[in-house]
Amino acid sequence: MNPRRIAAAAMAAGVAAGLAACGSDDGSSDSGSGGGSSIKIGIKFDQPGLGLKEGSEYTGMDVDVAKYVAKKLGYSDDKIQWVQAPSAQRETLISTGQVKLVVATYSITDERKEKVGFAGPYFIAGQDLLVRSDDTSITGPDSLKGKKLCSVTGSTSAQNVKKKVPGVNLQEFGTYSECVAALASKGVDALTTDNTILAGYAAQDQYKGKLKVVGQPFSEERYGIGLKKGDTDLCTKVTDAVKSMISDGSWQKFVDDNLGPAGFKPGAGNPPTPDACS
Amino acid sequence: MSATVLFDAPGPRARMRHRILTGVGLLIAVGIAYVVLRKLGDAGQLAAEKWKPFVTKDAWTQYLLPGIWGTVKAAVISIVLAAVFGTVFGMGRLSDNRGIRWVSGVVVEFFRAVPVLIMMYFAFNLYARNNVFAVELNPLMAVVTGLTLYNGSVLAELVRSGVHGLPAGQREAGLSIGLTQGQTLRSILLPQALRAMLPALIGQCVVVLKDSALGYGITYAELLSWSKTLGSAYANTIPAYMAAAVLFILMNFALTFVARKVEARLGRRGVRPTPAAGTAVLGADAAAGGNPAGPSTAQG
Amino acid sequence: MGDILSNYDILGAFWMTIKLSVLGTVGALVLGTVLAVMRVSPVTTLRAIGTSYVNVFRNTPLTLLMVASILGMTYILGMSLSDDQQTNIFRWAVIVLSVYHAAFICEAVRSGFNTVPVGQAEAARSIGLSFGQSLTQVILPQAVRGSIAPVGSTIIALIKNSTVASVIGVSDAAGMMATIVENETGTFGVFLIFAVGFVILTLPLGMAFTAMSRRLAVRR
Numbered sequence: 001m002n003p004r005r006i007a008a009a010a011m012a013a014g015v016a017a018g019l020a021a022c023g024s025d026d027g028s029s030d031s032g033s034g035g036g037s038s039i040k041i042g043i044k045f046d047q048p049g050l051g052l053k054e055g056s057e058y059t060g061m062d063v064d065v066a067k068y069v070a071k072k073l074g075y076s077d078d079k080i081q082w083v084q085a086p087s088a089q090r091e092t093l094i095s096t097g098q099v100k101l102v103v104a105t106y107s108i109t110d111e112r113k114e115k116v117g118f119a120g121p122y123f124i125a126g127q128d129l130l131v132r133s134d135d136t137s138i139t140g141p142d143s144l145k146g147k148k149l150c151s152v153t154g155s156t157s158a159q160n161v162k163k164k165v166p167g168v169n170l171q172e173f174g175t176y177s178e179c180v181a182a183l184a185s186k187g188v189d190a191l192t193t194d195n196t197i198l199a200g201y202a203a204q205d206q207y208k209g210k211l212k213v214v215g216q217p218f219s220e221e222r223y224g225i226g227l228k229k230g231d232t233d234l235c236t237k238v239t240d241a242v243k244s245m246i247s248d249g250s251w252q253k254f255v256d257d258n259l260g261p262a263g264f265k266p267g268a269g270n271p272p273t274p275d276a277c278s
Numbered sequence: 279m280s281a282t283v284l285f286d287a288p289g290p291r292a293r294m295r296h297r298i299l300t301g302v303g304l305l306i307a308v309g310i311a312y313v314v315l316r317k318l319g320d321a322g323q324l325a326a327e328k329w330k331p332f333v334t335k336d337a338w339t340q341y342l343l344p345g346i347w348g349t350v351k352a353a354v355i356s357i358v359l360a361a362v363f364g365t366v367f368g369m370g371r372l373s374d375n376r377g378i379r380w381v382s383g384v385v386v387e388f389f390r391a392v393p394v395l396i397m398m399y400f401a402f403n404l405y406a407r408n409n410v411f412a413v414e415l416n417p418l419m420a421v422v423t424g425l426t427l428y429n430g431s432v433l434a435e436l437v438r439s440g441v442h443g444l445p446a447g448q449r450e451a452g453l454s455i456g457l458t459q460g461q462t463l464r465s466i467l468l469p470q471a472l473r474a475m476l477p478a479l480i481g482q483c484v485v486v487l488k489d490s491a492l493g494y495g496i497t498y499a500e501l502l503s504w505s506k507t508l509g510s511a512y513a514n515t516i517p518a519y520m521a522a523a524v525l526f527i528l529m530n531f532a533l534t535f536v537a538r539k540v541e542a543r544l545g546r547r548g549v550r551p552t553p554a555a556g557t558a559v560l561g562a563d564a565a566a567g568g569n570p571a572g573p574s575t576a577q578g
Numbered sequence: 579m580g581d582i583l584s585n586y587d588i589l590g591a592f593w594m595t596i597k598l599s600v601l602g603t604v605g606a607l608v609l610g611t612v613l614a615v616m617r618v619s620p621v622t623t624l625r626a627i628g629t630s631y632v633n634v635f636r637n638t639p640l641t642l643l644m645v646a647s648i649l650g651m652t653y654i655l656g657m658s659l660s661d662d663q664q665t666n667i668f669r670w671a672v673i674v675l676s677v678y679h680a681a682f683i684c685e686a687v688r689s690g691f692n693t694v695p696v697g698q699a700e701a702a703r704s705i706g707l708s709f710g711q712s713l714t715q716v717i718l719p720q721a722v723r724g725s726i727a728p729v730g731s732t733i734i735a736l737i738k739n740s741t742v743a744s745v746i747g748v749s750d751a752a753g754m755m756a757t758i759v760e761n762e763t764g765t766f767g768v769f770l771i772f773a774v775g776f777v778i779l780t781l782p783l784g785m786a787f788t789a790m791s792r793r794l795a796v797r798r
Contacts, residue, residue: 040413046510054511055336084497088759089402093497096406098413111762148663153744154756171648171663172747175506178645181515185321187653206327206513284699284717285620285709292620300623314655321654390731391780393738395752396773403766432731439727439791481636481685488639502639516649523642530637 039075041066042085042093042102042226046177049200049258050105058082060200064254065122065245066103069225072241087155091115094226101238102226105194107156108275117231118224119238119277122245123255124269126217127157128195130183130202133212138190140216141165150179150188157193160219176201184210194221195267202262217267235277246271328514332521337508345504346525352418352490352500353533356425357483363426364433369468371438374459382434389431395492398424402496417498425486436478440471473544480537484530501525582758582768591754592775598671598740598750599779603733605676610683615718617688620709628684635681640674640742647674648746663747671743675736682732690725691717723794730787734780751775 043062044051050060063082070080085093085104093099094116105125108118131138138147144165151158153172161168171188173179179191180201191198195217202211225242227234245251251271255264288296318324331337370382389397402420405411411419444467452462494503502522509518582588616628635643647670651657659669694717702712741752751772758768 046507048510048513052511053340053507055340084499084503086495086497088495088756089497092403092406096403098406098416153747153753154758154760156760159757159761169663170747171667172753173645173648174641174745175510177506177510177515178649180513181509182649182653185323185516185649185653187649201513204513284618284703284712288620296621296623299621303623303627317655323654387781387784388777390734390784391777392773393741393776395741396769396776399769400773435727435731484637488637491639491641502641516654519642519645519649523638523646526639526642527634527637531633 038079038081039070039073039101040081040083040099041070042083042090042099042104044104045082045084046175047105047197047200048204049262050196051103052200053082059258061123061196061254061258062103062105064250064258065225065242066101068245068250068254069101069103069238069241072244073237090226094228097228100227100234104226105197105221106224106226107221108224112226113229115229117227117229117235117277118275119227119235120224120242120274121222121272122225122242122251122274123196123223124267124272125194125196125221125223126267127160127192127219127221128198128217129214130180130191130198130211131189131214132183132186133210135189138214140214141218144168144190147189148187150182150191151193152176152179155193156221157219161192164218180207180211190214195264196223196259199259199262199264203259203264208261213262213264220269222272232277239274239277242274323516328512328517331508331512331514332517337512341504341508341511342501342521342525344499345501345522346529348493348498348500348504349487349490349529352421352425352493352498353483353487355418356422356429356486356490359422359426360429360433360482360486361479363430364437365468365472366434367430368434368437368441369463371434372441372463372467386431386434389427390435392428394424394428394489395495397427398492398496417493417496420496421490421493421498424492425489428489429482429486432482433475433479436475436482437468437471440475441467443474444470476537476541476544480534480541483533483537487530487533488526501529582762582771586754586758588751588754588771588775591749591751592779594748594750595737595740595752595779598668598675598743598748599733599737601672602675602679602736602740605672606679606683606732606736607729609676609680611687613680613684614687614691615713617684618691618713632681632684635678636685640678640739641745643674643678644671644742644746647671664749667743667746667748671740671746671748675740675743679732679736679739682735683729686725686728686732687721689728690721690723693724694720726787726794727791730784730791733787734784737780737783738776 043058043060043066045053045058047060047062051058051062052060067077067080071077083093083099085099085102087104090102090104090106091112094102102116106112106118107125108121112118129138129140129144137143141161141164144161146169148169148171149161150171150173151161153174158170158172162170171179171182173182176191176193176197179188182188183191184207191201195213195215198213201207202213225238227238245254255266315324322328367382367386370378371386373379373382398420401423402416405416405419410416441463448466448470449462452466453459457465490498490500491502493500494506505518505522506515509515512518613628613631616624617632619625619628648667652659652666652670658666660666698716698720699712702716707715740750743750744753744756747753755768755772762768
């Protein structure tokens with residue numbers, strides 16, 4: 001054995017030991033289910049007006065809703081651990097107990113209900129269009145002929161609009177922020193997805209007055225708070241929290257604070273009545 | 279083979295021609311740069327407000343530095359593990375035992391064929407469902423698993439081709455002085471092959487570093503996903519991506535630089551076969567080595 | 579899982595992946611070989627261009643290059659390749675795949691150059707062949723055979739990397755996967771289907787390249 005080989009072996013052993021240490025940690029730590037002094041909540045990190053990491057703060061309507069609900073559950077703001085919840089991982093995060101709640105533009109659908117439980121809806125969103133403020137030619141999905149439209153690859157909104165406007169000239173990106181950049185630089189003429197997301201962008205300081213939401217929603221998305229399937233106790237508590245949030249005026253405040261700057265008014269059906277937990 | 283054998287040293291006239299060519303090339307480059315900058319300016323992408331965030335403390339402490347740390351952490355762990363994985367299965371493929379050879383072959387070929395992102399999804403689901411690691415560690419470990427399996431397989435192939443590229447005499451000499459097959463492999467063939475494949479290992483490190491960006495899909499926060507978030511927060515997606523690209527290139531340069539230093543140190547040791555005696559060694563050196571990152575995924 | 583197979587045009591999506599891969603491979607091979615020749619050429623400028631090309635494109639994440647082709651090249655620089663968005667993104671995706679992997683092909687071919695013994699080049703020069711002649715008649719044919727294994731690995735990587743094209747909206751296998759994941763919740767099975775799809779596409783290719791590199795290896 002020469003020194004180099006010993007060094008290499010030692011390094012490999014060190015790595016293995018390090019990993020083992022990492023692995024053994026989790027036995028003692030609380031893996032997200034029940035108890036504990038903090039609560040993990042999944043949100044979007046990059047959705048202005050809904051869930052956005054701004055510096056060391058988290059802002060947006062979903063964040064405010066999450067904080068309100070957490071408080072009702074007995075967790076103060078500093079006990080909340082925010083977890084990034086990309087759309088594709090929301091069910092996994094909940095069903096494996098990595099987060100207790102998901103408040104991330106999470107539409108209640110029958111398919112999802114098979115995997116996770118929902119409390120809410122706490123908001124009724126609808127698919128709409130975001131255009132440049134000086135553009136008056138686009139008034140709704142029917143006026144999209146010959147226009148360049150943008151959305152996110154594989155999203156419900158993209159699939160919807162393809163069905164609704166056959167042959168639409170659709171550009172798809174990985175995130176809505178890229179669509180907004182394309183819209184601002186006149187690469188595309190409109191961006192389509194939930195009106196809440198659109199209003200969130202239009203309300204950003206940098207886009208204020210430059211972008212507007214058309215205001216003709218053509219679908220209904222019922223945002224719910226995702227939680228573990230079958231946890232009726234938690235679901236009831238969260239539903240009660242949502243009810244009191246709507247009745248004590250906090251709901252209106254959250255909407256106005258986060259989406260109001262875009263001149264956004266919640267559409268029909270808002271504020272919603274949360275479903276009963278089953 | 280050095281490139282200079284391919285042509286005579288250029289004479290005065292050829293040198294003049296080359297200089298003119300260089301001048302013309304530079305002019306064209308400057309012209310293109312000018313047009314690009316103007317178009318960027320027209321589109322408002324050079325506006326001070328889009329770039330100002332990058333000189334604030336928040337942009338670095340909240341987004342970019344955590345991003346760089348996330349990328350480096352995943353990359354370093356994966357590179358070390360992939361080297362171990364690659365050596366083990368590379369040796370497995372060279373084993374005398376038909377069974378070991380076959381199993382190693384299947385493992386290597388399979389993990390080379392599956393997209394890294396899909397492996398990460400698998401690992402993430404697996405770890406999350408069975409509570410293999412602490413909750414916070416799951417995304418990192420899933421990223422490391424995906425990167426290790428894929429890049430380890432690529433390295434295993436490099437080990438194999440490196441050993442195959444060595445002159446047959448090396449193995450014969452080992453056996454003839456009474457070493458067993460395994461001993462010959464471990465103490466004679468592998469050290470030479472490993473040194474020869476160092477440049478490729480470097481190239482693969484670059485791939486690992488970039489591929490850590492795939493972790494975005496399973497909630498692992500690294501540089502690319504933090505730049506996306508930064509772009510959303512400051513409404514400057516395009517400048518944020520430009521900054522990310524520059525940071526990635528700089529990180530990869532730094533990595534390559536360090537690796538080359540290591541390579542130079544190791545390269546000094548031992549006696550290299552002369553070209554006359556062992557072109558095949560040089561060949562192996564290059565086939566495995568001169569091909570940095572040939573076998574890369576590099577999604578990012 | 580059966581529902582997924584019958585409800586979605588997965589084969590069509592993989593066909594798109596195949597189209598991207600084949601066109602991207604052709605582009606990458608041509609461009610990569612040209613770059614490799616540039617990197618050993620007598621002209622300093624060409625060598626410098628080749629080196630910087632490899633350094634820039636090999637070190638930038640592919641996702642960023644893809645997004646840049648649409649957000650930057652098409653929208654800001656106005657280099658649209660078609661009025662139809664779908665056609666435009668497909669063409670750009672092929673170009674980006676070619677451009678990115680050309681850097682890797684270049685290095686693979688260059689490593690192939692290194693497998694050719696110096697004596698071959700010396701012999702070629704000493705019988706009076708020019709740079710171009712010795713390159714095309716003597717060195718390249720041997721170098722290509724020596725670089726089959728690394729080039730093969732690059733092509734396999736390209737096939738898998740074609741999935742990145744979905745970030746600009748090409749409806750390939752990865753785009754289809756995103757759609758299914760959005761609509762269905764049994765994501766685990768979905769990943770399995772696509773993993774198997776890619777294994778079917780790349781495994782035979784990988785084995786073929788390994789076999790070919792052995793058979794065509796220049797005996798020395």
